[in-house]
Amino acid sequence: xxxxxxxxxxxxxxxxxxxxxxxxxxxxxxxxxxxxxxxxxxxxxxxxxxxxxxxxxxxxxxxxxxxxxxxxxxxxxxxxxxxxxxxxxxxxxxxxxxxxxxxxxxxxxxxxxxxxxxxxxxxxxxxxxxxxxxxxxxxxxxxxxxxxxxxxxxxxxxxxxxxxxxxxxxxxxxxxxxxxxxxxxxxxxxxxxxxxxxxxxxxxxxxxxxxxxxxxxxxxxxxxxxxxxxxxxxxxxxxxxxxxxxxxxxxxxxxxxxxxxxxxxxxxxxxxxxxxxxxxxxxxxxxxxxxxxxxxxxxxxxxxxxxxxxxxxxxxxxxxxxxxxxxxxxxxxxxxxxxxxxxxxxxxxxxxxxxxxxxxxxxxxxxxxxxxxxxxxxxxxxxxxxxxxxxxxxxxxxxxxxxxxxxxxxxxxxxxxxxxxxxxxxxxxxxxxxxxxxxxxxxxxxxxxxxxxxxxxxxxxxxxxxxxxxxxxxxxxxxxxxxxxxxxxxxxxxxxxxxxxxxxxxxxxxxxxxxxxxxxxxxxxxxxxxxxxxxxxxx
Amino acid sequence: xxxxxxxxxxxxxxxxxxxxxxxxxxxxxxxxxxxxxxxxxxxxxxxxxxxxxxxxxxxxxxxxxxxxxxxxxxxxxxxxxxxxxxxxxxxxxxxxxxxxxxxxxxxxxxxxxxxxxxxxxxxxxxxxxxxxxxxxxxxxxxxxxxxxxxxxxxxxxxxxxxxxxxxxxxxxxxxxxxxxxxxxxxxxxxxxxxxxxxxxxxxxxxxxx
Ligand code: HEM
Ligand SMILES: [Cu+2]
Numbered sequence: 086x087x088x089x090x091x092x093x094x095x096x097x098x099x100x101x102x103x104x105x106x107x108x109x110x111x112x113x114x115x116x117x118x119x120x121x122x123x124x125x126x127x128x129x130x131x132x133x134x135x136x137x138x139x140x141x142x143x144x145x146x147x148x149x150x151x152x153x154x155x156x157x158x159x160x161x162x163x164x165x166x167x168x169x170x171x172x173x174x175x176x177x178x179x180x181x182x183x184x185x186x187x188x189x190x191x192x193x194x195x196x197x198x199x200x201x202x203x204x205x206x207x208x209x210x211x212x213x214x215x216x217x218x219x220x221x222x223x224x225x226x227x228x229x230x231x232x233x234x235x236x237x238x239x240x241x242x243x244x245x246x247x248x249x250x251x252x253x254x255x256x257x258x259x260x261x262x263x264x265x266x267x268x269x270x271x272x273x274x275x276x277x278x279x280x281x282x283x284x285x286x287x288x289x290x291x292x293x294x295x296x297x298x299x300x301x302x303x304x305x306x307x308x309x310x311x312x313x314x315x316x317x318x319x320x321x322x323x324x325x326x327x328x329x330x331x332x333x334x335x336x337x338x339x340x341x342x343x344x345x346x347x348x349x350x351x352x353x354x355x356x357x358x359x360x361x362x363x364x365x366x367x368x369x370x371x372x373x374x375x376x377x378x379x380x381x382x383x384x385x386x387x388x389x390x391x392x393x394x395x396x397x398x399x400x401x402x403x404x405x406x407x408x409x410x411x412x413x414x415x416x417x418x419x420x421x422x423x424x425x426x427x428x429x430x431x432x433x434x435x436x437x438x439x440x441x442x443x444x445x446x447x448x449x450x451x452x453x454x455x456x457x458x459x460x461x462x463x464x465x466x467x468x469x470x471x472x473x474x475x476x477x478x479x480x481x482x483x484x485x486x487x488x489x490x491x492x493x494x495x496x497x498x499x500x501x502x503x504x505x506x507x508x509x510x511x512x513x514x515x516x517x518x519x520x521x522x523x524x525x526x527x528x529x530x531x532x533x534x535x536x537x538x539x540x541x542x543x544x545x546x547x548x549x550x551x552x553x554x555x556x557x558x559x560x561x562x563x564x565x566x567x568x569x570x571x572x573x574x575x576x577x578x579x580x581x582x583x584x585x586x587x588x589x590x591x592x593x594x595x596x597x598x599x600x601x602x603x604x605x606x607x608x609x610x611x612x613x614x615x616x617x618x619x620x621x622x623x624x
Numbered sequence: 625x626x627x628x629x630x631x632x633x634x635x636x637x638x639x640x641x642x643x644x645x646x647x648x649x650x651x652x653x654x655x656x657x658x659x660x661x662x663x664x665x666x667x668x669x670x671x672x673x674x675x676x677x678x679x680x681x682x683x684x685x686x687x688x689x690x691x692x693x694x695x696x697x698x699x700x701x702x703x704x705x706x707x708x709x710x711x712x713x714x715x716x717x718x719x720x721x722x723x724x725x726x727x728x729x730x731x732x733x734x735x736x737x738x739x740x741x742x743x744x745x746x747x748x749x750x751x752x753x754x755x756x757x758x759x760x761x762x763x764x765x766x767x768x769x770x771x772x773x774x775x776x777x778x779x780x781x782x783x784x785x786x787x788x789x790x791x792x793x794x795x796x797x798x799x800x801x802x803x804x805x806x807x808x809x810x811x812x813x814x815x816x817x818x819x820x821x822x823x824x825x826x827x828x829x830x831x832x833x
Binding site for chain 1: 633634636643644651654663666669752757768772798
């Protein structure tokens with residue numbers, strides 16, 4: 086065949102719905118993930134807004150107590166298992182890992198497609214509880230026993246959904262590890278890989294080594310419900326603390342499944358928008374591995390108040406503080422990267438800076454919760470809700486949207502309206518902090534989480550928080566509407582390298598052709614961010 | 625892939641890469657180990673809490689049948705390893721024969737397991753049955769773990785057997801041959817894992833002293 090097909094973008098080679106939902110092209114699978122993720126995210130946001138509306142005033146505004154419990158459970162399940170865990174790896178990892186390594190696909194393209202289908206099946210199972218059975222679970226996304234064994238709501242289906250979704254996550258992780266080992270372009274050693282690839286590498290190992298544990302634990306909950314065996318329910322001889330251990334053995338490392346990929350995209354955007362090499366490449370790369378490793382041994386910090394020996398508490402608390410070290414190393418390196426760079430303020434950089442700011446609040450409040458004495462006071466209050474939204478939403482969520490703004494021109498070959506993106510960002514940022522900062526305060530004041538009602542003295546912060554949720558929603562709608570242009574093929578076309586980036590994806594066409602490159606990619610001489618020896622890019 | 629015309633990268637994800645598929649299998653085996661690992665943790669905790677009851681219940685299990693099954697699996701691990709050596713030497717006939725032997729042994733294992741299970745179920749020891757529901761808590765836990773762990777293991781035997789069947793079919797079609805036998809190797813790896821898990825299950829349930 087001719088060279089024409091090399092120039093044809095991956096959008097244009099084949100048409101029709103089936104050419105998408107059965108595609109084995111990593112780029113199309115990435116976009117399938119993107120569209121499904123955003124859909125579920127919007128469902129989750131709607132549930133969040135409903136909760137905030139209920140909490141606008143003390144007393145009942147909108148829903149019954151039980152309905153409220155079901156809403157926050159479904160909100161948690163959707164946001165954790167359907168949005169934030171797959172988010173960056175499944176969308177940007179799938180799309181860009183092979184391109185950044187200079188190859189044309191992942192090692193197992195068919196498994197990749199399978200992982201998306203498994204994800205969709207899991208998602209439909211989770212959402213099916215809205216319609217079938219005795220209503221969505223009302224246990225919280227943690228499914229703590231014994232309540233999860235006793236409640237009449239459809240816990241079985243929610244739990245099985247989480248099991249299936251875990252399987253999808255394992256398939257993605259496995260694929261990435263093998264791809265990174267086998268498909269790097271000639272000359273790209275491990276230490277010349279972009280940091281995003283490093284972050285995905287560490288993440289994939291966690292996905293692989295932690296997910297099976299929650300899988301089997303959730304199956305045990307199902308067995309206990311169906312067969313009535315006393316595994317976790319003390320009234321029939323079980324041990325509820327054991328459940329908490331098993332749950333957090335997965336779910337704490339899962340926090341790093343959410344956070345590490347975000348660190349990865351931040352480490353890509355910073356060099357591009359300060360036009361200089363990243364400060365401390367190796368420190369950032371290896372601190373990801375260190376976090377992944379230490380992150381395995383600190384699950385107990387979720388259980389300081391549920392019955393553990395003093396020694397165990399002390400050790401878990403100390404190890405928790407240890408993780409702060411590699412995390413802080415990253416933050417210092419990022420900030421140092423900006424120093425004396427030629428900074429180009431664009432929407433992705435704004436998201437990056439917001440990430441650093443908000444993730445730091447999330448991290449510091451995490452230390453407050455990791456300290457034994459303060460945690461006794463703050464456990465199960467709104468302080469925790471504020472903390473994990475700062476980490477997951479203010480951190481990973483913002484990194485996700487930043488990445489979307491960053492790689493958008495590469496994916497669609499067009500540019501969004503920059504002014505509009507900046508305005509949307511400012512509203513989104515203000516809304517976010519208005520929504521969650523008051524939660525930290527009201528938590529310190531002692532307001533417990535997971536209630537549809539509260540005492541009158543907590544009224545003011547709750548009101549601000551609810552107004553904040555409306556501001557945030559406005560920013561979100563503006564942002565997505567601005568970005569939707571790409572989907573509808575609007576907006577000015579861009580060349581190969583609109584941001585003057587250096588990693589390999591900027592050497593190919595925008596959007597890339599099916600086989601990713603129309604000529605052999607060239608790697609810079611001294612590592613991936615060697616701006617001094619940046620290969621010249623011909624259009 | 626018909627699109628891969630024009631410029632093609634040397635390090636394409638669509639090239640044949642036996643190393644990659646073996647690495648993929650190894651990673652998958654890690655996840656399997658951890659899946660059972662979760663159950664082993666639960667077993668350990670409850671055995672510590674209910675030492676007497678676990679000991680008592682283990683006498684209900686048939687050590688002879690358990691031992692026979694252990695031997696059956698060990699031999700089957702050997703035959704599949706030999707099948708891999710045979711295909712490496714280009715001896716497809718022997719390879720297929722050895723694979724079929726492995727398949728036969730897996731059936732023997734399942735038949736024996738079937739008789740063990742039905743005897744227990746006959747005595748009402750399956751979770752949810754009347755007799756089971758009246759057992760002391762420790763013993764009930766023992767039998768629950770026995771059924772869930774050996775059941776999950778048996779499921780793996782069945783998956784492994786199907787995989788071996790596929791390898792036999794592919795070898796006969798000459799899609800697996802002396803140049804290309806990663807599939808046989810992967811089936812072998814999987815089978816060794818299934819075997820390994822049984823090696824742990826057997827003493828934990830049958831040989832408590
Ligand atoms: C508009 C956006 C959002 C709003 C208004 C919102 C609001 C809320 C509120 C009010 C709660 C506390 C419920 C309670 O304890 O009574 C909550 C819980 C939660 N949220 Fe969000 N949230 C939003 C986005 C997110 C995102 C993006 C994530 C994850 C990335 C997330 C993850 C969670 C989780 C895991 C819980 C805990 C559920 C549980 O207690 O079981 N939320 N959210
Ligand atoms: Cu944790």
